[in-house]
Amino acid sequence: xxxxxxxxxxxxxxxxxxxxxxxxxxxxxxxxxxxxxxxxxxxxxxxxxxxxxxxxxxxxxxxxxxxxxxxxxxxxxxxxxxxxxxxxxxxxxxxxxxxxxxxxxxxxxxxxxxxxxxxxxxxxxxxxxxxxxxxxxxxxxxxxxxxxxxxxxxxxxxxxxxxxxxxxxxxxxxxxxxxxxxxxxxxxxxxxxxxxxxxxxxxxxxxxxxxxxxxxxxxxxxxxxxxxxxxxxxxxxxxxxxxxxxxxxxxxxxxxxxxxxxxxxxxxxxxxxxxxxxxxxxxxxxxxxxxxxxxxxxxxxxxxxxxxxxxxxxxxxxxxxxxxxxxxxxxxxxxxxxxxxxxxxxxxxxxxxxxxxxxxxxxxxxxxxx
Amino acid sequence: xxxxxxxxxxxxxxxxxxxxxxxxxxxxxxxxxxxxxxxxxxxxxxxxxxxxxxxxxxxxxxxxxxxxxxxxxxxxxxxxxxxxxxxxxxxxxxxxxxxxxxxxxxxxxxxxxxxxxxxxxxxxxxxxxxxxxxxxxxxxxxxxxxxxxxxxxxxxxxxxxxxxxxxxxxxxxxxxxxxxxxxxxxxxxxxxxxxxxxxxxxxxxxxxxxxxxxxxxxxxxxxxxxxxxxxxxxxxxxxxxxxxxxxxxxxxxxxxxxxxxxxxxxxxxxxxxxxxxxxxxxxxxxxxxxxxxxxxxxxxxxxxxxxxxx
Ligand SMILES: Nc1ncnc2c1ncn2[C@@H]1O[C@H](COP(=O)(O)OP(=O)(O)O)[C@@H](O)[C@H]1O
Ligand SMILES: [Mg+2]
Numbered sequence: 001x002x003x004x005x006x007x008x009x010x011x012x013x014x015x016x017x018x019x020x021x022x023x024x025x026x027x028x029x030x031x032x033x034x035x036x037x038x039x040x041x042x043x044x045x046x047x048x049x050x051x052x053x054x055x056x057x058x059x060x061x062x063x064x065x066x067x068x069x070x071x072x073x074x075x076x077x078x079x080x081x082x083x084x085x086x087x088x089x090x091x092x093x094x095x096x097x098x099x100x101x102x103x104x105x106x107x108x109x110x111x112x113x114x115x116x117x118x119x120x121x122x123x124x125x126x127x128x129x130x131x132x133x134x135x136x137x138x139x140x141x142x143x144x145x146x147x148x149x150x151x152x153x154x155x156x157x158x159x160x161x162x163x164x165x166x167x168x169x170x171x172x173x174x175x176x177x178x179x180x181x182x183x184x185x186x187x188x189x190x191x192x193x194x195x196x197x198x199x200x201x202x203x204x205x206x207x208x209x210x211x212x213x214x215x216x217x218x219x220x221x222x223x224x225x226x227x228x229x230x231x232x233x234x235x236x237x238x239x240x241x242x243x244x245x246x247x248x249x250x251x252x253x254x255x256x257x258x259x260x261x262x263x264x265x266x267x268x269x270x271x272x273x274x275x276x277x278x279x280x281x282x283x284x285x286x287x288x289x290x291x292x293x294x295x296x297x298x299x300x301x302x303x304x305x306x307x308x309x310x311x312x313x314x315x316x317x318x319x320x321x322x323x324x325x326x327x328x329x330x331x332x333x334x335x336x337x338x339x340x341x342x343x344x345x346x347x348x349x350x351x352x353x354x355x356x357x358x359x360x361x362x363x364x365x366x367x368x369x370x
Numbered sequence: 371x372x373x374x375x376x377x378x379x380x381x382x383x384x385x386x387x388x389x390x391x392x393x394x395x396x397x398x399x400x401x402x403x404x405x406x407x408x409x410x411x412x413x414x415x416x417x418x419x420x421x422x423x424x425x426x427x428x429x430x431x432x433x434x435x436x437x438x439x440x441x442x443x444x445x446x447x448x449x450x451x452x453x454x455x456x457x458x459x460x461x462x463x464x465x466x467x468x469x470x471x472x473x474x475x476x477x478x479x480x481x482x483x484x485x486x487x488x489x490x491x492x493x494x495x496x497x498x499x500x501x502x503x504x505x506x507x508x509x510x511x512x513x514x515x516x517x518x519x520x521x522x523x524x525x526x527x528x529x530x531x532x533x534x535x536x537x538x539x540x541x542x543x544x545x546x547x548x549x550x551x552x553x554x555x556x557x558x559x560x561x562x563x564x565x566x567x568x569x570x571x572x573x574x575x576x577x578x579x580x581x582x583x584x585x586x587x588x589x590x591x592x593x594x595x596x597x598x599x600x601x602x603x604x605x606x607x608x609x610x611x612x613x614x615x616x617x618x619x620x621x622x623x624x625x626x627x628x629x630x631x632x633x634x635x636x637x638x639x640x641x642x643x644x645x646x647x648x649x650x651x652x653x654x655x656x657x658x659x660x661x662x663x664x665x666x667x668x669x670x671x672x673x674x675x676x677x678x679x680x
Pocket of ligand 2: 410451528
């Protein structure tokens with residue numbers, strides 16, 4: 001068994017590129033999508049008198065990550081809305097606003113809420129300044145800056161946004177996409193390692209081992225153990241980069257979070273052996289894996305929070321998806337601050353799934369003749 | 371020592387091996403000859419306990435190995451038809467890996483590896499990655515890996531497919547040496563009859579899952595004992611001469627090539643005078659007339675009506 005593991009490590013050292021590529025992709029995607037938010041922002045046309053664009057309201061709108069507000073003349077804005085180029089447009093005034101609705105959609109509601117929030121904040125700030133008795137422009141500015149700084153954490157902020165329903169959803173977009181992409185890409189690293197069982201079977205290396213004194217279980221255990229190791233190494237590397245390079249402190253529960261990834265990585269190793277047992281050859285595996293990984297990521301909420309999904313079918317599918325529980329554990333620890341007891345459910349589900357997939361997977365693998 | 375009894379393997383509709391009976395004695399080199407798809411690899415897999423037969427038995431020292439494959443696995447060295455090596459590791463690392471799974475370690479492993487490297491002639495290239503090897507070198511390493519644990523019986527499944535003549539000779543010589551120096555028992559599978567003819571004491575010939583002939587080289591060739599193959603050489607042919615050959619009732623078969631005509635005739639007939647007369651009548655000058663000893667190729671042709679090689 002040690003011999004098999006040694007051979008795996010040597011192969012890895014000789015050829016670590018797949019590992020680095022998937023690790024790198026997780027980091028890059030998490031940064032691109034989570035870090036700036038620019039990629040997913042929705043354009044909204046606005047028009048107003050000039051001074052509002054320069055005012056606190058204009059600035060607040062500029063800072064919004066979900067929507068990009070494009071300033072234009074009222075005529076132009078109305079034309080865009082009526083021609084369907086934009087779902088809605090906004091006319092801003094000194095103390096009030098108007099939303100021009102083209103298509104009634106959840107986005108329109110959210111735009112309205114966003115704008116409303118900005119006006120509420122402006123009014124609050126004015127009230128505050130009044131109470132503070134700050135009257136010169138520079139002292140006002142200083143006060144506002146201080147306040148802003150204390151509200152926002154520098155790079156990764158927690159933003160509160162309400163979706164369709166009235167309950168507020170805490171959604172930390174940076175951590176979320178970091179978790180999502182990490183859990184997503186690690187599927188590839190693990191699956192391709194488990195696939196080597198199939199390749200070794202086809203190449204006859206497996207037969208050679210069967211004829212040797214090595215036991216069957218040792219062959220499986222060392223292969224799966226190694227796949228686990230490489231997958232786990234990948235998530236650790238990614239989280240270390242974000243912890244020490246980008247300074248995210250994951251709610252101060254960094255170590256705990258790493259340990260709690262064990263069940264997820266285990267369940268993916270098990271899922272991989274199941275997939276490997278079901279495909280006929282490497283080509284089929286290559287075709288099937290991205291479909292499974294991507295749908296798992298979409299259904300499991302790696303790309304967007306599950307809270308915005310309303311389809312019953314998708315939610316049901318999410319319940320049998322290890323990635324859902326992986327996200328739940330990570331978000332639970334690092335965003336919501338759940339205790340260990342509260343996480344016991346997703347942990348047990350992952351372990352259960354792992355045991356079931358592994359049992360069926362190895363059974364199928366043994367029954368077929370490659 | 372090793373015996374196959376009525377061994378049959380069925381893959382769905384396809385019967386890959388049908389009622390195969392074979393035996394191998396200690397110290398022999400036995401050849402298993404047959405074209406692609408004959409069922410050689412399937413037979414070997416059953417013999418080595420990797421594939422379960424549909425029916426029949428495999429016996430090692432008079433005990434069935436189907437239930438208890440331990441004893442055969444211990445003494446068996448298997449050289450699979452496909453190259454079963456880690457491509458990203460060096461020759462040395464491959465040998466270390468396969469040695470370790472046979473529980474060799476430390477000094478013992480080192481000595482064994484050095485010995486095997488010498489035997490397969492890869493000592494100079496041991497640090498190189500297998501990926502960079504030529505086909506012949508890979509084949510040699512493929513054999514070497516199977517010899518680390520000093521097997522008593524070595525089974526080779528077409529170990530010379532797709533390699534250059536030098537590597538091929540090297541492998542054949544190695545096999546012969548192993549047999550002579552270490553009394554290693556060898557089962558050698560091939561679809562090249564020259565190899566089997568060169569190496570083997572006894573030969574089994576398979577075709578489409580059936581055993582169609584078996585015995586020593588001489589015994590098998592006795593199948594053709596009633597016929598001779600005669601090759602006639604000349605600088606050119608004319609139609610009259612070929613016509614005469616084809617119309618002669620004692621000549622069984624006529625194969626015309628550029629400068630050589632092969633005919634098959636009953637053994638007791640003396641053809642020299644007849645051929646000379648025919649040539650004279652056809653106004654043709656013959657260069658030579660030779661009686662050929664039959665080859666295994668001829669036997670296969672005789673038994674199946676097809677050539678051994680595709
Ligand atoms: N695993 C398998 N499943 C189905 N058919 C097989 C399998 N292995 C071999 N066969 C079939 O059995 C026949 C014999 O194959 P094989 O033993 O590989 O022949 P050889 O080694 O003499 O070339 C072939 O027709 C082949 O297609
Ligand atoms: Mg074969």
